[in-house]
Amino acid sequence: MTEERWPGVELSAKEFYEKVTTVRFRPEAKFAWSAGEAMSRFLAELQRGRLIARTCDACKRTLFPPRMFCEECFRPTDAWTYVKDTGTIETFSISYLDLDAKRIKDPIYVGVVSVDGASPKMGLMHFFGGVTPETIRIGMRVKAVWKPPEEREGSVLDIRHWRPLREEER
Numbered sequence: 776m777t778e779e780r781w782p783g784v785e786l787s788a789k790e791f792y793e794k795v796t797t798v799r800f801r802p803e804a805k806f807a808w809s810a811g812e813a814m815s816r817f818l819a820e821l822q823r824g825r826l827i828a829r830t831c832d833a834c835k836r837t838l839f840p841p842r843m844f845c846e847e848c849f850r851p852t853d854a855w856t857y858v859k860d861t862g863t864i865e866t867f868s869i870s871y872l873d874l875d876a877k878r879i880k881d882p883i884y885v886g887v888v889s890v891d892g893a894s895p896k897m898g899l900m901h902f903f904g905g906v907t908p909e910t911i912r913i914g915m916r917v918k919a920v921w922k923p924p925e926e927r928e929g930s931v932l933d934i935r936h937w938r939p940l941r942e943e944e945r
């Protein structure tokens with residue numbers, strides 16, 4: 776006697792790849808993440824339109840963005856203090872690629888701003904606006920352009936960008 780058909784279910788290559796080697800499911804992924812004491816306060820203050828730092832009594836530095844531990848003194852920092860929303864461009868890049876690496880006509884300006892009131896070498900990475908490739912320069916005095924309060928969400932992007940400081944603001 777010969778078998779007309781083998782037992783089991785025949786699958787095409789398409790069915791094999793779609794039904795056997797692939798599993799479709801929607802994960803119920805939930806997570807919670809604590810930003811920590813210093814970063815949580817920093818983000819909450821951003822939503823209120825303020826920049827906050829931590830001071831260290833031992834080295835007399837003002838640490839910004841704030842941290843609860845002084846990496847130079849190996850001890851906890853001591854107090855909260857506000858710093859200004861003005862500063863100086865430490866370094867910058869002019870990018871003709873957007874975040875998806877697509878070419879763009881009008882460039883994006885990104886870089887590090889050292890904020891007034893914080894100690895040297897305390898930089899905040901951010902965007903610059905109101906500048907051109909010809910006008911932006913290291914050492915340029917800048918001021919934060921805040922989103923309106925109702926649009927802020929406790930993010931570093933509650934500041935849209937940093938624009939050149941006007942003569943009357945100096």
Ligand SMILES: [Zn+2]
Nearest residue numbers: 831834845848
């Ligand atoms: Zn210190």
